Amino acid sequence: MSAPIYKSLDQDKGEIRLLYLTWNGKEDEAITARMITAPFEDCPCYAALSYVWGDETQNVEAVVNGSKVEITRNLAVALRHLRRWKLFRGAVSLPLWADAICINQRDVAERGHQVRLMGLVFSSALYVVSWLGAPTGGQGDINFxxxxxxxxxxxxxxxxxxxxxxxxxxxxxxxxxxxxxxxxxxxxxxxxxxxxxxxxxxxxxxxxxxxxxxxxxxxxxxxxxxxxxxxxxxxxxxxxxxxxxxxxxxxxxxxxxxxxxxYLKEHGRDVPAYVVAGISNRCSSSNPLDAIYGLLGVVELDITPDYEKPVVDLYREWFAGVLAQGDYKDMLSWAGIGHKDYSEADGFPSWLPNLGMRAKRAGFSWEMPIDFVWRPNAVRDAPLAAFPLQLPSIKAGDILSISGARLEAVAEINIYEFQSDLVADKVSSLEQMGVMGIPSTKGERCEASNFFRTEQGNPGSGPEKTLPGDVLCFLDGLSWTALLRRRDESTWAYVGTCRLDTRPDQIYLEKIQRGEILIEEFNLR
Structure with a gap:
């Protein structure tokens, strides 16, 4: 985007920019606008535009304050339609706020400051216009x-x-x-x-x-x-x-x-930090920092936007906020080195969810109740919920100290090729097969390669990169059984959650209650 149209905004006054669309009525006329700068408290009534940027490589020229700027095609289509509205035409037209133009996208400091104002920008707008696109005459057109x-x-x-x-x-x-x-x-x-x-x-x-x-x-x-x-x-x-x-x-x-x-409107700013994980599982952003910055207006987080901050540092700061709020149930469900989309090169500790990956986890759907949106495994209590445990804590930046109980290890993987192989195995019901991610139609092929059998002969399913020797554990705050992998004598890698038939879980808990299996502290790295 061309820079001459931008002058530094006064952060102390909370200045923002607004666009007045101009149009002479000709369909083929270029998109033109007059942009003003005003302190937020004294700015005129305006409309805020909510839209998807779209492909940023397919840009269209617009003219703002006499200078050419490049905007995405989707924004251009939106502005071409909106300039026809009486709301944005004439002597008493309403100015428009559109982030791609009203924020200098090349100024990292300004972007961070304007993100902090986003809550005010949208909550104070006289109108909010959510742009869904324009008809193409094809089968994909929306009909209201x-x-x-x-x-x-x-x-x-x-x-x-x-x-x-x-x-x-x-x-x-x-x-x-x-x-x-x-x-x-x-x-x-x-x-x-x-x-x-x-x-x-x-x-x-x-x-x-x-x-x-x-x-x-x-x-x-x-x-x-x-x-x-x-x-x-x-x-x-x-x-x-x-x-x-x-x-x-x-x-x-x-x-x-x-x-x-x-739900978020009803709860206001009291929404806890853990919901960020659930939202990022279904929603994405082109900049991984925006998995958190894009929700600061609705989630209770003491984080200052900084677009020069490393992604892993921001996500670690968010996770520390989750722990500080004390409601960390199932946060580890979003992490793990066993998932195919995990890469050591990203620099993430194994326990830290990479919100920018938008990894899809099993058992999550928009059709589920709201509680499921926040916590993918909310269908059951954490096995260790009844035990008095020390709260998890982050040590030395990359180590998460968390209480748990070591159960047994994975003995072999890739044990099922067809559903019929499980009929004679130690699975209690076809319904439980579904919980484990196992096809329920007889003879249907199991495409995944994450089915395993434990040392004690229990069948289960885990992440794609599950290996023999991975240890099954109950961890504090986690609804399902976890898989850990030894890194060295003092630390473990968190692999992910796994599914077992329901019977072993109860047996393990009874052994913990009798003291046959001990609660210990795991240092995850």
Whole structure:
């Protein structure tokens, strides 16, 4: 982006930049804007733009204060549509805040300062415009018809007016696509359903910054979600989701992030630091620092944005904040050298989650209750929860000291090729096979190479890089059994969590209670 349009902002005054879009009505006219600088407390009413940057290698020229600047294609399409709105035209037009232009992206210090103001920028905006893209005329186009229809029904009846027993059977979405009429009666419209799928699958819902921007938008009726020239409000999306999740039907996809955003709005700044791990598992950012910086407006963290800070130092600072808040349950579920996406070259201790990897862990879905978003293993209590243990602590920067109990070791791996191999093995039920990640269809091939048998003959499954000799342990705050690997006489590497049949867990706990297995301290590095 061209630098001449930028002058240093006065941080003491909390200055920000705002854009006034200009347009003479010609469709082929270049994007032009006048940019002003104003102290935040004295700036005019404005609208804040929430959008996905898109491919930063495909840029479009715009003219700001007479100088050419480069912006991403997605931002350019958004501005071309928004300049048509009466809201942004004429003598009383509203200025617009768009981060790619209003923040000097080449000034690292300014970026850090403006990130600290993001909470105020979005919470104080008169309007927030969430840009979802523009129609292409293809099958991937978004259609807000179902959103408006269901939101209206929800508002009028709170989910009680869908006719037909077929809807109560909670048809799968694929069934509805084949034949929507039994579910929707006179309201059926297959184009609307397809458009609803495309809405749910929009890349907009996958970006870390979007979470904060949605949470901070203060007025649900002035928070607009726009696709081309069509818009719905945040309140309509909430009502749509509530209706779809209601008792009569489950035949349309819910909009991602909306339940999460509702939870965060409800809890305000009291949201604990551990939620960062859950959000980063489903949302990503081009800069790994933004896995944390992109949530500082909604998460309780005493961290100052610094875009020159090494990523591992920032993540270690975040993890220390999690431990300080005392609610660290299942944080280790997001870490481990046994996962295929872990690399020693990244410089991360084995116990520290690499939030920037957006690694997908088993047992996590947007369809799960909110508690599951924060903690992937929230379906059960930690085995050692009933024991009085010393709190984990970080020593010498790279060592996590944590209490646990050593159980047994992995004897062999790659033990199953087909599901039928497990039928005669020591797995208590087909349902438990699912918990272990084992295919439940007889004869189905097990593609993963992480199935193992322990020294005592117990079958289980672990991360992709599980090795013979890895030690099974119960660790403080971890719901599932952990795998550790010896580094040297005093330290261990954390490999990841593993799944066993449920029976050995109870046997291990009974041995711990009898004193046959001792609680000890592990130094993870």
């Amino acid at each position: 018809g179902a959103v408006r229809r269901f939101a209206s029904l929800h508002k009028g009846s709170r989910g009680g007016r869908l006719a037909g027993q077929a809807a109560r059977k909670r048809l799968t979405f694929e069934q509805v696509l084949r034949d929507p009429s039994p579910c929707m009666g006179r309201y059926s419209n297959i184009e609307e359903y397809i458009g609803a799928i495309n809405l749910a699958e929009s890349p907009y819902w996958t970006r870390t910054w979007i979470v904060q921007e949605l949470v901070l938008a203060s007025d649900p009726d002035r928070h607009l979600f726009c696709y081309g020239n069509d818009c719905v409000t945040y309140r309509q999306l909430e009502d749509y989701n509530d209706f779809v999740d209601g008792a009569p039907m489950k035949c349309s996809p819910t909009v991602p992030l909306i339940p999460l955003v509702g």
